């Protein structure tokens with residue numbers, strides 16, 4: 001039986017937004033062209049070497065009902081939550097935070113100047129797991145394996161499996177794949193994706209090709225059904241993140257930092273936050 005390539009069914013460009021205390025970001029989704037990619041709810045890229053674009057950071061704010069995933073390409077952030085737990089996100093490192101029933105945290109740059117570059121992804125939780133206790137997976141850069149894939153592309157495996165390596169992020173209910181792929185000129189890769197899993201790629205440097213579709217920096221490709229994603233470098237090479245996960249197929253009610261199944265549950269999240277019991281069991 002031959003493997004079928006997953007076709008590119010949509011190409012999306014991001015939109016400039018300001019979040020936190022005044023951090024400039026590029027929001028890949030949600031936007032009018034793409035509401036969500038179940039179970040993925042949001043993807044932002046932050047990239048600036050102007051400290052005024054990021055120095056104000058993300059002071060104390062809550063989350064409930066989903067997971068926030070931060071991956072740093074350059075620069076560093078400091079994370080602190082309402083229990084006093086702290087962590088540092090270093091270049092090449094990642095944090096997979098399962099907010100569950102509630103986290104109140106801040107995410108602040110650890111630098112006064114220089115390049116800050118990375119991604120924040122939101123991944124939904126199913127109804128049965130939205131009120132789980134919070135959990136952090138802080139992944140130091142050296143824990144992320146780097147493997148050469150068939151075709152010569154090099155992948156850092158943050159979550160899931162590629163090139164015989166398994167990423168350090170474990171126990172995530174949507175069984176995610178998160179790869180950071182570097183395509184030197186002339187290289188390519190083939191990555192198997194489980195049937196039925198949502199899959200997309202964002203080219204963040206240079207250019208890359210999926211079948212007949214060439215993407216430049218800042219373009220996100222949504223893949224349709226098939227067995228594998230087949231990518232290749234365009235002239236000059238490129239870098240991209242490739243994500244996949246199992247969809248939840250549940251109703252989504254979202255407002256600001258809360259993602260639940262119903263509007264009543266969103267209202268309860270606000271009530272709990274105001275009453276200081278967001279993380280109460």
Ligand code: CO
Pocket residue numbers: 058061063068105107
């Ligand atoms: Co947050």
